[in-house]
Amino acid sequence: MRKKKKNSLLDNLFYFINVIVATALSLSYFLAFISPKTVPVFSVASLAVPFLIIINLCFFVYWLFKLKKHLILSGLILFLGWLSLPPFVKFSSKNTARNTDVKVMSYNVRMFNIYKWIDEEGISEKIIDFITEKDPDILAIQEYHHSEKRDLHFPYSYYVPKSKKNNFGLAILSKYKIINKGSLDFENSANNAIFIDILKDKDTVRIYNLHLQSLKLNPKKENFGEANSEKLIGRLKDGFQKQASQVELFLQHEKDWKKRKVICGDFNNTAFSWVYRKICKNKKDAFDVAGSGFGKSFNYFFPMRIDFILTDEKTTINNFKTYTPKLSDHFPIMSRVNFE
Secondary structure, three states, X not given: OHHHHHHHHHHHHHHHHHHHHHHHHHHHOOHHHOOOOOOHHHHHHHOOHHHHHHHHHHHHHHHHXXXXXXXXXXXXXXXXXXXXXXXXOEOOOOEOOOOOOEEEEEEEOHHHHOOOOOOOOOHHHHXXXXXXXXXXXXXEEEEEEOOOOOOOOOOEEEEEEOOOOOOEEEEEEEOOOEEEEEEOOOOOOOOEEEEEEEEEXXXXXXXXXEEXXXXXXXXXXXXXXXXXXXXXXXXXXXXXHHHHHHHHHHHHHHOOOOOOEEEEEEOOOOOOOHHHHHHHOOEEEHHHHHOOEOOOOEOOOOOEOOEEEEEEOOOEEEEEEEOOOOOOOEOOEEEEEEOO
8 A cells, every 4th residue: 555655646746747847848839939039038948848848758658658647748738749840850751862952061060179179189170071971062061160271172162250350150162153142240249141142053042051149058067957057048048139130130131032042050049949930931941851850960968959951942852861970069961952
């Protein structure tokens, strides 16, 4: 009897926690519709959506094995999320290829490890070797550090340093001729967005490289619940507000472009955010169309997909992959797209 009572108390405690995380997840479904400028703290919560999904899934499996009707709560919340949210995980992928495909890669290289964040020799050379092996036609790089000694072997390129004092910024490298280029020049930020227009056969295609305001998350130094969590949340709120302004500037810029386009970059936010919903409107997400797994692109302690490749609705997406070389705090992503 005591054992049964103990199990009952434990189940009651677990279900109480289950109710809390299920409620939190259900409320998070509305975060994508609230601008960070309105209630910035809500945007902080959007980062936790993947974690909440995992915890609710664990509760669902726990109650399933115990044959308890408690599984209905998390099961229902997860089902509603599956119907209304971008996919958290994909169980199938599209893997086709055509000779006329364009291979587009996006990669935050963390300045090729010049500050030795990774305690390993030859990281820069390994990044170059990886890119050379995958052989993208278009390469959008965030946190690019410019060096005359570093050659990625692309005939055309556009590099924009953030300032005259700093030798890092954004770059787009291309096998196709660049006929136009520009920078959006985000104010009061080390981040930016740039674009190029390329000639692909008879088409002119615009390629954007976005690097929205960095949140400076570091799982080795900061986590919610620690003594410095208040400072962390304050910094995140400020970062999300800057992201909102940057998204508005980007949307204003891209609305006049009516031809084919590809938007690459590190959004520093998840697919469950206001930022993603605004940018992705009337576009295809390459992971949604052709990806598989979690699409984890940031090396954090739970799956975070914050790097994206998006296209206009007419462009065909034939393939999408997330690679996992541990050469940066981000993982590179690549998609085969076709404009015919």
